[in-house]
Amino acid sequence: MTRRRLEELESEWRTAESRGDDAGADAAFAALFRELPLEAPRPGFAAATLARVRQEAVLAAAPAPACAEHATPSAVRWAAASLAGLSLATLALSAFVVTVLPRLALSGVVATFNRAVVETWQWIAAGIKLWVQAAEWSAVLARVVAAPEVGWTLIASSLAALAALSLLRRILAHEKEPLYADPH
Numbered sequence: 001m002t003r004r005r006l007e008e009l010e011s012e013w014r015t016a017e018s019r020g021d022d023a024g025a026d027a028a029f030a031a032l033f034r035e036l037p038l039e040a041p042r043p044g045f046a047a048a049t050l051a052r053v054r055q056e057a058v059l060a061a062a063p064a065p066a067c068a069e070h071a072t073p074s075a076v077r078w079a080a081a082s083l084a085g086l087s088l089a090t091l092a093l094s095a096f097v098v099t100v101l102p103r104l105a106l107s108g109v110v111a112t113f114n115r116a117v118v119e120t121w122q123w124i125a126a127g128i129k130l131w132v133q134a135a136e137w138s139a140v141l142a143r144v145v146a147a148p149e150v151g152w153t154l155i156a157s158s159l160a161a162l163a164a165l166s167l168l169r170r171i172l173a174h175e176k177e178p179l180y181a182d183p184h
Contacts, residue, residue: 009035 009032016024097110144150 006032006035 009028013025013028013032016028097114145154
């Protein structure tokens with residue numbers, strides 16, 4: 001099949017379509033498709049694909065090699081070591097404060113310090129809890145307002161309220177006597 005023949009069949013199909021000749025357009029379209037070359041994968045494509053899938057599955061199951069490509073950067077290792085050292089120091093200081101300091105003569109100062117630390121952490125925990133609750137509420141509100149029908153309903157109700165207030169203002173502007181309720 002030559003390119004010229006394909007262009008002729010396409011032209012016949014488009015001409016029949018533009019005339020509104022549905023039967024002719026369908027016949028020309030079918031002829032065009034019959035003349036198109038059949039695209040088929042090369043021999044062995046399926047076997048090569050399955051072999052590649054099996055190879056990927058074996059590679060995924062194997063442990064990752066320790067090479068420079070997969071090595072952890074030195075900055076990340078240094079940060080991890082620093083955090084581990086800081087965690088150990090905090091643990092040691094906490095153990096010292098809990099076990100040794102209460103036995104010393106400064107027990108009043110230590111108790112006050114402990115109370116201050118506990119109250120500070122309770123205050124921070126309450127703030128975090130409030131922040132989490134506010135984040136959950138705002139996520140729900142965002143999902144609700146993001147729905148088009150809710151957005152249009154809010155806009156329509158706001159416009160209706162605005163129109164009602166404007167009408168009420170016009171009505172009250174024409175009143176000559178002040179409105180009041182007689183308590184007796």
